[in-house]
Amino acid sequence: TTTDSVDRLTAQLDGLPPIDPYPNCYPDTNPQDIYRSHITSILHKITGIDTKIIYPALQWTLSLDKGDMVLPIPALRVKGKPADLAQQWLEKWPESPLVEKPSTNTAFLPFFFKPGPLAKILIPSARKNGREFGNNTANGLKDPSDPSKGKKRIVVEFSSPNIAKPFHAGHLRSTIIGGFLSNLYEAAGWDVVRINYLGDWGKQYGLLAQGFKKYGSEEALAQNPINHLYEVYVKISKEVADEKEEIAKLTQEGKTAEAQALKDSGVDEEARRYFKLMTDGDADALALWKRFRDLSITRYKETYARLNIRFDDYSGESQVSEDSMNQIMQKMLEKGIAEESEGALIVDFTKHVPGKPGKALEKPIVRKKDGTALYLTRDISELLHRHEKYQFDQCIYVIASQQDLHVKQFFKIVELLGYQDIASKAQHVNFGLVLGMSTRRGTAKFLDDILRDVGDHMHEVMRKNDDKYKQVENPEATADILGISSVMVQDMSGKRINNYHFNMETMTSFEGDTGPYLQYAHARLCSITRKAALSEEEIASADLSLLTEIHAINLIRVLAQWPDVVQNTLRTLEPTTILTYLFKMTHVLSSSYDHLRIVGSEPGLMKARMALYDAALIVLNNGMRLLGLSPLERM
Numbered sequence: 001t002t003t004d005s006v007d008r009l010t011a012q013l014d015g016l017p018p019i020d021p022y023p024n025c026y027p028d029t030n031p032q033d034i035y036r037s038h039i040t041s042i043l044h045k046i047t048g049i050d051t052k053i054i055y056p057a058l059q060w061t062l063s064l065d066k067g068d069m070v071l072p073i074p075a076l077r078v079k080g081k082p083a084d085l086a087q088q089w090l091e092k093w094p095e096s097p098l099v100e101k102p103s104t105n106t107a108f109l110p111f112f113f114k115p116g117p118l119a120k121i122l123i124p125s126a127r128k129n130g131r132e133f134g135n136n137t138a139n140g141l142k143d144p145s146d147p148s149k150g151k152k153r154i155v156v157e158f159s160s161p162n163i164a165k166p167f168h169a170g171h172l173r174s175t176i177i178g179g180f181l182s183n184l185y186e187a188a189g190w191d192v193v194r195i196n197y198l199g200d201w202g203k204q205y206g207l208l209a210q211g212f213k214k215y216g217s218e219e220a221l222a223q224n225p226i227n228h229l230y231e232v233y234v235k236i237s238k239e240v241a242d243e244k245e246e247i248a249k250l251t252q253e254g255k256t257a258e259a260q261a262l263k264d265s266g267v268d269e270e271a272r273r274y275f276k277l278m279t280d281g282d283a284d285a286l287a288l289w290k291r292f293r294d295l296s297i298t299r300y301k302e303t304y305a306r307l308n309i310r311f312d313d314y315s316g317e318s319q320v321s322e323d324s325m326n327q328i329m330q331k332m333l334e335k336g337i338a339e340e341s342e343g344a345l346i347v348d349f350t351k352h353v354p355g356k357p358g359k360a361l362e363k364p365i366v367r368k369k370d371g372t373a374l375y376l377t378r379d380i381s382e383l384l385h386r387h388e389k390y391q392f393d394q395c396i397y398v399i400a401s402q403q404d405l406h407v408k409q410f411f412k413i414v415e416l417l418g419y420q421d422i423a424s425k426a427q428h429v430n431f432g433l434v435l436g437m438s439t440r441r442g443t444a445k446f447l448d449d450i451l452r453d454v455g456d457h458m459h460e461v462m463r464k465n466d467d468k469y470k471q472v473e474n475p476e477a478t479a480d481i482l483g484i485s486s487v488m489v490q491d492m493s494g495k496r497i498n499n500y501h502f503n504m505e506t507m508t509s510f511e512g513d514t515g516p517y518l519q520y521a522h523a524r525l526c527s528i529t530r531k532a533a534l535s536e537e538e539i540a541s542a543d544l545s546l547l548t549e550i551h552a553i554n555l556i557r558v559l560a561q562w563p564d565v566v567q568n569t570l571r572t573l574e575p576t577t578i579l580t581y582l583f584k585m586t587h588v589l590s591s592s593y594d595h596l597r598i599v600g601s602e603p604g605l606m607k608a609r610m611a612l613y614d615a616a617l618i619v620l621n622n623g624m625r626l627l628g629l630s631p632l633e634r635m
């Protein structure tokens, strides 16, 4: 229970009063909660204000000079001028073993933690929780007070490329952000289902089959299915474009019969017929398409693995049942959500969502004149199906902001159909564009090409420092991981919604807030650990009261924020919340090395500092893995 764990932790601290348990107080996993609880109890005694109001009002600070925790006094909802209230309360403030007596003349009451006890709380907690430090699995419980009721389930749909089409920047960002969000929810104790919703259905796959018969090579397909299918697709698409031009020319010249003949027997028509065979379930037509799909997935899996990503399900547009779509369209008609318009079926949102919002949602088509369903229709059906299949508590779509309208439309239609509950569990996590993403071979088309190119570039950067380069055991593999880290960190540095420029030079630099910088910080901590060569027992027995230097104290204070940072990220769903913190922490860390040497220090100090660096390594390693990076131990 909470009380037990508080007792266990605080037993290490002499003369500390017992700490009261509160809802959402997890002292075992989050050292900050010990302070929250302690400050809440003091304030409650002084003010009589309900602890339920005080506890959640205590916030983290943006920088250490503002304290370790802060209370915005207005959040307590009591009458009076905040600064005056503070003065009255502070007169009654008791001596605390954990926090300094606060002072203020603003509406904020800042708390500074006493350094001695903080070291003794933070370092053992980080080391005990290890790879789990920062995670709070209670978060994902259906009922936090009763773990036997099980976990909440979240479906995260991300990446979702189109077969035989380029893997563009939008897919890259969706992959990176989606992978991160999946890790985040998993760390928070949710049952996470990762779904890749492939673009794998439509007339273009009939066209691709035609193209393969003409231009395809089994050998090339086996070797690199993704690139080969794209090449084939480009060639056959060119034929269709030429054919269209020819038809237009013939029509213009009045040769209508010839134009019609070309329309009836051309590549485009053949593709349409082939796709018709596919939708009718023709075994041969489907077998070829399935081979393209399976081979592409196999290849994608290899690339995803390099990014530490795996999917539980490769769904896709092809997997949406025609039957269920027909039923939904029928229901839309019956409920008056959809209406006929020039032979097609449309949703006029102005009729269903009054005022400006309705207008903004426009009038999308849900069924074409020829009876075929659209991208929009598939998404409606797929969401309902997903809910039935996974019974999720939440479903996240990681899709570019270019598709904001599309997502709003299908969420709204699901709601109008009467599934308010499902619609309310669906959430769009969007993001901006990547500008200028190109490789040396031209505009970037495939994930593999991008990663290889950045890896090559990284290799060159490494070669510039010859002495260091010679010490790297496996330079290619290291360059590869550094390259991937460069791309990922650049992508996650800003807020998701912002566009950014794909800049090979800046992202691969070891200076500035980059992936290589983080990797370097990690490798350096690993190297310090190896050189110190202390046993686990030696580190565990360290006298932490020796950590008195300002650099040590500030590092401990920053490290103590980590579990709160993860909690906050569950609110922002922004990878930059994690990254900003990791850079802040590594800056404090790197400025401390000169002041907190290990080699040459006397044994007691050596052990204490090693315990501190170990806590820093745990936080950095956990943060990097949460982002999806592969932390390097040497470089």
Ligand code: ARG
Residues within 6 Å of the ligand: 157, 160, 161, 162, 197, 198, 199, 379, 397, 399
């Ligand atoms: N395949 C789509 C594209 O490349 C993205 C799919 C996004 N997911 C969805 N459920 N619509 O644009």
